[in-house]
Amino acid sequence: MTPRSTEPRRDGSTSRRGSSRATGEDAGRSTGLGGIADARAYTPRGRTVREAAELRRNPRPARDTDPFRPALHVLDGGEPAPSRSGRRDPRQRAAQPARPPADEPRVSGRPGRSRDNAASVLPPRRRPDDARPTAASRGRGPAPAGRKPPRPPRGPRTPRPPRLADPRRRLRLATLLTLALFAVIGIRLIALQLVTTPAYADGGLQDRLSPPVVLPAARGSIYDRNEAVLAHSVEARYVYADPESVKDPGRAATLLSPLLGIPRSDLIKRLVKQKRPDGRWSQFEFLARGVDIDVAHKILELELPGIGIDRDERREAPGHDLAANLIGFVGQDMNGLEGLEARYDDVLRGINGEKVFEIGQGDLATEIPGGYSRVTEPKPGSSLVLTIDRDLQYEVQRILSQAMKQRKAKTAAAIVLDPRSGEVLAQASYPTYDAADPLKFDPVDREDAATSYVVDPGSVHKALIFAAALEEGLIKPDSTVTIGPAIRKGDTVFADTHHVDPGTRMTLPGLMAYSSNVGTIKIGALLGPQRIYDYQRRFGLGERTGVGVLGEASGRLLPPKEWSGSAYGSVPIGHSVDVTPLQMAAAFGAIANDGVWVQPHLIKEIVDHNGRSSSTPAPKTRQVISASSAAATRTIMEAVTTVPNATGLSAAIEGYRIAGKTGTGKRIVNGRYTSEEVASFIGMAPADNPRYVIAVFAHTPNGTGGAVAAPAFREMMAYTLRHYRVPPSGSKAPAFVVHR
Structure with missing residues (x-):
């Protein structure tokens, strides 16, 4: 093996790279x-x-x-x-x-x-041959054949340096982790900004919102048939306090008490700091509603901290007691409490609006300019146009009150009805009250006597018995009935107030003129209990008319199976019969309208806040008797105002033919008769072509229908005919024969 150089090349050799020679x-x-x-x-x-x-x-x-x-x-x-x-x-x-x-x-x-x-x-x-030193190279001679040469001893191993990490792998891992982190942050931001934003925003906003401020909806008006105002709302102001901002409750109460007409002790309770039922401090308290605008301006001039005013409305009745028992009144919150105001409260009231706005904290607890604000505009209520004629209503009320004061009556009612349409032109009660300040009067004085009082009609019921007998053919207009001074039915004797000898034959006009109990009981016996009951129902007795007044009574009729022996005498002459004055007026309206009963009603139309009108449902109608039977009955009733010594002479009007009937009955309270009598008179004019029906009922200590109710009827009918310019009758009433 080539030995490793022991010295790195650090000499100054000048040989070029790749040269094959050196010197x-x-x-x-x-x-x-x-x-x-x-x-x-x-x-x-x-x-x-x-x-x-x-x-x-x-x-x-x-x-x-x-x-x-x-x-x-x-x-x-x-x-x-x-x-x-x-x-x-x-x-x-x-x-x-x-x-x-x-x-x-x-x-x-x-x-x-x-x-x-x-x-x-x-x-x-x-190379393999020089990888290891052989035995020959070490001087040991050749290695034995078939035997591997021994391995030379290994020197000390040089430790390898630790393997360094791959930077590319670390870079990729760091990149992935960074991207993952940014992805998580981005997803969370999207969730906060888009998904849960409303929840977080509303959570903080709710702490800064003011309590809802009610924006009252204007209540609809009530007009007469000629759109004269009977009741309406006028602009006013309400005074409120923010107890958090009131600095001196005692001083503020002292200054506001004479202006608002509220005791100082009551004002202090609303001016001091207090918690609401939800645990939050109150920042709004009503002090007064319906305050006059000039009074509100005086309150502003005081510059009391925490005291403010805002727009409001107040219900006014320009006529004060004009049709007050009929119209009713509202409470402080403009909700109907009695009369038509209560019956049609959902139509008149409308829908209140609401204002919610963002406020500051502490001393800056006022509306933040440019902050959150939500306003729900109020929707004004609709108005009622009645069938009532304001001028006629005024005169009827005046005449009724004057007559009843003279007679010391406790309760009285008068109805002027158009029999052809069923429209109630006037409906008066006595006593009455001032609708502008109703709480000062007794609750009984605020009732509508025409629909809430239940009475025994008495002799005015006899006209229905005559009409039913004529319709059934049991009698004819020229028929006569033999009567005597009295008649017994069951254990009761029924006598006539006008004395006649036994066996006297009297015509139908004579029986009607003298209000004969005996003659009517005999005609009722011809009809029988069932037919009497059926005709009573067809004439509208014993059930509500649906005129539209809240609290109308239904009355009660005696079914045939409940008749006792005396009922055969009492029912035909109008006893043991529970009705309201309006029911009897509508029954006479059927006789005046050629036998067609028309449901009486007070609402002519409804007008919304945009001026669009909608008519009410058409009144119910039904044919009770034929036109000929109705005409014959009207003629017979003319004897009441024309025959000498008749019971209704005080109801006659010069120049006009008047058909009507007097009555004397009882008032029923809690199912029992009172000691005083109820005098009544119901008539129509002109008798040959009836235009109007007027009914007068008076609960007096004493007095008959002819003496108490008939004079009041005469004045009311005379004014009505003049008011509507009804010409006098073109003919005179027939000359009636009483005895035959």
Whole structure:
């Protein structure tokens, strides 16, 4: 094996790479660059190729200036460094192996390079014959035949340096980890920005939002048939406080109390700091609603910290008590409590809006300009157009109140009805109240007597018995009935108030004019319980009319199976029959309308906040009796206002034919009769072509229908005919024969 050079090539050889010749001292040494010795002597701190070439051009430098020369010798095995003169030690030179002769042929395939250069470039190869020293070479003679030569002893192993990691693998791994990290961060950012953004944003926003501020929706108005205002909402202000911002609650309460009309003690409770049911501090408290605008301006001039005003509305009834029992009123929150205001509250009320906005904290707890704000605009309610005529309503109420005060009546009702359409033109109650301040009046005074009071109709019920008997053909307009002073039914004796002798034959107009109980009971006996009950139902008794008033009573009829012996006498003359004044007015409307019953109603149309109107469902109608039977009944009833000494003479109107009937009954409270009587009169005019029906019921200590209700009817009907310019009757009432 070729011995390794003990000295790396550090001489100043000037031989060119690839030269095959050398001269002088350099002839015995390899002069090629990049030999194995040079390669092993080259370290990160060794010479560069350019420096080695420079040394070859100048082999004997004056002074070795390489500062790392001692270290390189240490790396080479600790051999002594050459002298400062640049000459090598002869001992080192002797240890150099012999160089190949100068005329060594060139290595094939690499032109211009000698073998010695090739050997200096390529590491020496081991050959099998010189891989190990043989016995002959060691002086031991030839090795025995068939026996392998012994292995030479191995010298100490040189430890291999640790294998360095591949930088490319580390770079790829670091790149993958970096990309994975950025991917995770990117996915998380996308999730935060797009997927869960609303949740995080809302979570923080909720802490900065103010409590919802209600934007009241304007309540619809109530108009009469000519669109005159009966009840409407007007612009006002509400006063509120932010207890968090009120500096001096006592002083603020003292100043606000006289302006708002609220006791100081009540105001202080709303002005001091307080927690809401959800545990948060209250930042909004109502102090007053519906405050006049001028009063609100005075409050602003006080410049009280934490006190503010905002837009509100207040319900007003310009007529005060005009149709108050019919219209009703609203509460502080503009919700209907009684009457039409309560019955049609869902139509009138509308839908409130809401405002929520972002506020600051602490002393800056006000709306943030440009911050989050959500406003839901209020939707105003629709308006009601009634069938009521305001002028007629006023006169009917005035006449009723004046008459009832004179008679010291407790309760009274009056209805003006158009029998052809079923429209209620006026519906008055006594007593009444001021709808602008309803809580100052007794709850009983606020009831609508026409629909909530249940009464015994008394003798006005007799007209229905006559009409049913005529329709059934049991009697004719010229029929007569033999009567006496009294008649017994069951255990009760029923007598006439107008005395007649036994066996007196009286015509139908005479029976009606004198309100004969005996004659009516006999005609009722011809009908029988079942037919009486059927006609009562067909005339609309015993069931709600559906006029539209909240709390309307239905009344009650006595079924035939419940009739006792006395019921055969009491029911035909209007006792043991529970009805409302409006039901009786509608029944007489069927007689006035040629036998067609039309459902009474108060609502003409509904108008939304955009001005679009929608009509209400058409009223129910049904034919109760024929037109001829209705006409015959009207003629018979004219005797009540024309026959001498008749019960209804005080209802007559000059120039007009009036058909009607008086009555005296009882009021029923909690299923029991009261001690006072209910006087009534129901009539129509003109009798030959009825345009209007008016019913008057009065609960008085005493007095008959002719004395109490008929005079009030006359004034109401006279005004109604003049108001609607109804011409006088073209003919006079017939001359009635009473006895035959």
